[in-house]
Amino acid sequence: MKITSFSAQVLFLAALLACAMAPAFAQTGAEAQAPLWHERALTVDTHCDTPFKLLEKGWDIGQYHKTGERGSGCQDLPRMKEGGLDASFFAVFVGQGPRTPEGHARAKEKAATILDAMDAMYEKYPALCGRALTPADARRLEKEGKRAIFIGMENGYPIGRDPGLIDYFYRRGVRYVTLAHTSDNDICDSSTDRRDPEDRGLSEWGKQVLWRLNDLGVMIDVSHVSDRSFHDVLALTRAPVIASHSCARALSDHPRNLSDDMLRALKKNGGVIQLCILDDYVKMPPPNPKREQAFAELFKKVDETYGGWGGIKDKAARDKLEAEYDAIQARFPQPPVYVRDAVDHIDHIVRLIGIDHVGIGTDFDGGGGLADCRDVTELRNITIELARRGYTEEQVGKIWGGNAMRVMQQVIDLAQKK
Ligand SMILES: [Zn+2]
Known part of the structure; x- marks a missing residue:
């Protein structure tokens, strides 16, 4: 967010004051600067499941909901502004169902219903948010003081076996596709499907999907996909990829997280891992x-x-x-998981593959949130922790969106070069 108006300045001062009063953070040196860095950065969250709340009767994304109140969710447009979050990828998510023509048709309809709800949101709140299709859109909307809302598709299931649907979803604004969710699908195998222990990776159909996404300039999201699918994708894609919401397996041995080998391959690809602030992925809980x-x-x-x-x-x-x-x-x-535990993952990733390949994908409204970052209004705590650990404003800017927007621009540029 850029400070452009009196009310924004008041908001900013209030945020500064709130942080100054937080007992957990001593305000010294760079830490005291952190709220300002947070405001100056183009902050981008690459994954949330807020669209399902758009379908909920009685819940209104244009209204302010109190943190922690039942049914309030993790964010709405006013709270995103309060939290200094400039841009967010809203996930059009459809859970995996039967891999049949009927199943695929139902999934396409469900996805279309969510996209209709997204269209209605842009139309109802033009003063609060706008449709973002490119990094330039996000920067423009940030200057206008509006939330930039991108669309990602979580699970390629609604594409079914119809190549025309890839173009259809592109036309409707989808700018990344998470190839699979928690179960294997026709595109590729999932990291968490226990029914079939064999990892078959990316299918022949999956390759067609991948090439079409490359040609259209839609980012390929490797969060949720199996290890073999991940490596198959990286071997074939001509554009960098994102992991829109995943952590580091070295710190938390969950199949949803990326191993050090996978992280090195991601660096080579030029892609980015967007740290998921979901407690079970950040820190594996003891068995219960x-x-x-x-x-x-x-x-x-x-x-x-x-x-x-x-x-x-x-x-x-x-x-x-x-x-x-x-x-x-x-x-x-379960033992609580904190922002500092999540930032341990960022430290690990930066040490392993450098500052240019990590960002943040909260998974808000899809299970994301930490004891001291329950919703979007508490996102500044991540910036403060980064500053406390010695990250510079430039580095914080890369983590908070610079890297993700770089990858997105490269994906678009490579599509046009074809
Ligand atoms: Zn997910």
Whole structure:
């Protein structure tokens, strides 16, 4: 965000004051500068699941919702402004279903419904946000004091087996595609599909998808894909890739995270890993079978009744299920995970592959959030921790969006060169 108006200056001063009052952070040297760096950077979050809230009755993205209140979610447009978040990739997410023509048709319809809701958001709140398709759009919207909202597609399932749909989703504004989600699909294998232990990597159809995405200038997202799929993609793509929301496996041995070998390959590709601030990925919790069983039963119920959390349209039903979720959390608590734990991953990645290949993808409204970064209004805590560890303003700018926007521009340029 750039400080352009009196009210923005007041907001900025308030933010500075809020940080100055936070007891956890002593304001010395670079740390005292951190809120200013946060305001001056083009801050970009490459992954959130906020679009499913657009479909929720009674929830309005143009309204301010209080942090921590039930049903408030992790962000809305006013809170994004308060948190100094300039740009965000909203994920059009469709959970994996049957790999049949009917399944693919339903997935395409679901994705189209979410895209309709996105269109309605841009139309309803032109003073608060705008559609971003390029890094230049994000910079322009930042200057206008509006949130730049990009669209990413999480899970290539809605593309089905129809090459025409890749172009269709491009026309509707999709600028990255996460090839798979938690289960294998027709494009490639997933990092977390336990039903088929064999990792088949990228399929022949997946190669067609990859080449078309390269030609259109749509970023390929390797978060969620299996190790073999990751290496297959990097061997074939002529553009750099992103991992829109993943952490480092060296610090937290989760299949969703990238190993050091994968990180080195990503550097060679010129791509970027966007650190996911989801507690289980940042720090693997100790095993807790009772907790896992309780959650498995709740999620099964939600899946069977509504086809996933995103399918719950009724507010009363949603409140009841969220209360059940909170009750399980309270009954089987996990050790809290903090911003400092997430920044340990950034330190590791920077030491291994340098400052030019790391950014931030919160996974807000999709499970993302930490004890001291519960929602978008608390994102400055990441910047303060980076400053405390000696990162410079230039480095913070790269992490907060410079690297992701560089990759996005390269992907667009390479498409046009073809
Ligand atoms: Zn995800």
